[in-house]
Ligand SMILES: *[C@@H]1O[C@H](CO)[C@@H](O)[C@H](O)[C@H]1NC(C)=O
């Protein structure tokens with residue numbers, strides 16, 4: 281910058297004689313010196329030179345105010361002064377009665393404010409009066425990627441080491457121990473050109489976390505444990521931390537919240553990303569320690585299991601009916617007594633509904649939600665029906681489970697995890713097959729509102745939800761164990777078949793990818809018959825599912841009958857497998873399943 285400006289000045293005057301330039305400069309200097317002295321000595325104008333005075337920074341809300349970098353820095357806002365100076369941070373009086381948006385009127389008066397990533401001058405723009413405490417922190421390094429916080433794979437079973445998260449710099453809270461703040465004010469970055477998208481920007485997450493930490497540790501709580509937070513952001517603040525339910529107003533880029541501090545504390549105890557498990561899987565007594573101690577309820581919902589439910593969704597066809605029935609039975613067999621809610625559309629028949637109720641579901645009819653980007657008649661056209669889970673507001677938490685999952689061990693411990701907790705999928709994404717959600721009417725509205733603008737990478741609900749809830753918490757893979765053999769090695773097959781078959785169970789559930797067990801005969805997994813489905817074939821997983829089926833009563837089995845058309849398909853696939861002569865020889869197994877003749 282400096283050299284560039286110098287060059288630009290030099291070239292046009294290069295032709296002038298040096299002596300003339302010196303004289304000219306001297307004349308100008310003398311003139312400015314006189315003006316300067318006049319101003320300094322004249323009482324009416326001297327304040328113009330006092331650039332730190334608030335009188336100069338009188339700009340109203342929405343006006344372009346000078347940013348902190350243009351004004352002298354005060355109050356240790358910059359990270360450099362934060363790390364250099366270990367003394368307790370001084371507060372600074374802000375005196376200004378400019379025009380503020382009406383929603384800020386309650387912020388008037390003698391308030392103590394904690395400022396995060398925002399300068400006091402920017403607050404003057406709001407016309408807010410009070411004492412400002414600038415919260416300093418080191419900005420997270422630019423080389424830091426979202427995928428460092430949300431890696432695709434972690435060594436969660438600690439075969440070679442203990443997974444750990446990179447550290448995100450936080451304020452040194454020991455410097456702020458002189459009292460509470462009445463309100464936390466933060467400016468969130470909204471970088472539309474960030475490499476992994478504005479919502480997967482690490483600095484943005486850092487500012488969210490700092491603001492949340494200040495609110496949880498230093499915020500003055502009202503009688504209901506709520507803390508006032510004001511955010512300035514051109515894009516929606518992360519719903520994971522600042523929920524729409526807790527929003528008390530918005531004007532332009534300013535958002536105001538009354539945040540439930542215990543809930544915030546619960547979220548802040550979690551790892552900063554999916555770089556580590558939300559709860560450690562391997563306690564001193566091994567894998568079982570965490571997940572079968574479900575009696576420890578969260579502080580937020582202490583001792584209220586009535587407000588927790590399992591839920592699944594059936595829409596558009598009867599293909600998953602049988603799966604949902606067996607799922608309910610498997611949840612009950614795992615020992616859970618929580619409510620089980622079934623969201624279904626008009627395609628579920630009366631007899632099918634009777635079977636579902638017999639299995640334990642509390643049915644609730646919904647109107648399905650179309651994905652406006654899906655093609656008419658495509659398999660995922662109505663997948664956004666899942667959003668209706670957020671309408672189950674009589675429950676505090678809901679554990680959603682896909683109908684092609686079989687539960688082997690109680691998942692009740694999941695109710696201790698906040699929204700959204702799930703197992704990892706590919707990249708930085710979670711698998712939406714099992715997820716912990718927190719119903720909320722305004723979250724539901726936000727999901728429905730966004731469906732025209734937010735793009736889902738796979739056209740399904742999983743891709744969509746991953747765009748909205750980027751700050752998710754990792755559950756152990758064994759909670760939602762995918763039935764696949766993508767590595768296609770004998771080692772993988774030996775390990776997974778052992779896990780699927782182990783008694784007592786060593787995985788909490790099996791997620792049946794590929795052809796579903798109820799679309800095959802019970803004698804063998806029909807994925808073995810089809811070339812590109814063979815990576816999903818598992819004898820142990822198949823057997824496990826039919827074990828639960830076998831113990832069901834007649835009423836529940838009704839929807840599991842095979843159509844004539846499906847029987848012909850199975851026979852054809854089996855014939856093809858025989859022609860190819862796969863050497864696992866499943867195609868040789870005689871069919872004894874009575875469904876073949878029903
Ligand atoms: C936004 O992100 C890009 C890419 O990382 C970066 O170059 C730019 O400086 C960022 N802008 C702001 C305002 O932080």
Ligand SMILES: *[C@@H]1O[C@H](CO)[C@@H](O)[C@H](O)[C@H]1NC(C)=O
Pocket residue numbers: 568569572573784
């Ligand atoms: C957890 O489950 C395992 C296996 O079923 C059992 O051996 C263990 O005693 C259980 N632990 C607790 C705390 O219930």
Ligand SMILES: *[C@@H]1O[C@H](CO)[C@@H](O)[C@H](O)[C@H]1NC(C)=O
Pocket residue numbers: 659660663738739740741742
């Ligand atoms: C859409 O829903 C159907 C039925 O629930 C499911 O089989 C399919 O995998 C879903 N598609 C996507 C892309 O999520």
Ligand SMILES: *[C@@H]1O[C@H](CO)[C@@H](O)[C@H](O)[C@H]1NC(C)=O
Pocket residue numbers: 768815
């Ligand atoms: C799996 O391995 C077998 C034998 O090594 C090979 O024939 C088959 O094509 C592989 N399947 C896939 C899906 O990679």
Ligand SMILES: *[C@@H]1O[C@H](CO)[C@@H](O)[C@H](O)[C@H]1NC(C)=O
Pocket residue numbers: 868869870
């Ligand atoms: C299947 O049934 C046929 C005739 O019913 C019999 O000859 C054959 O041995 C049976 N195969 C097996 C593997 O049981």
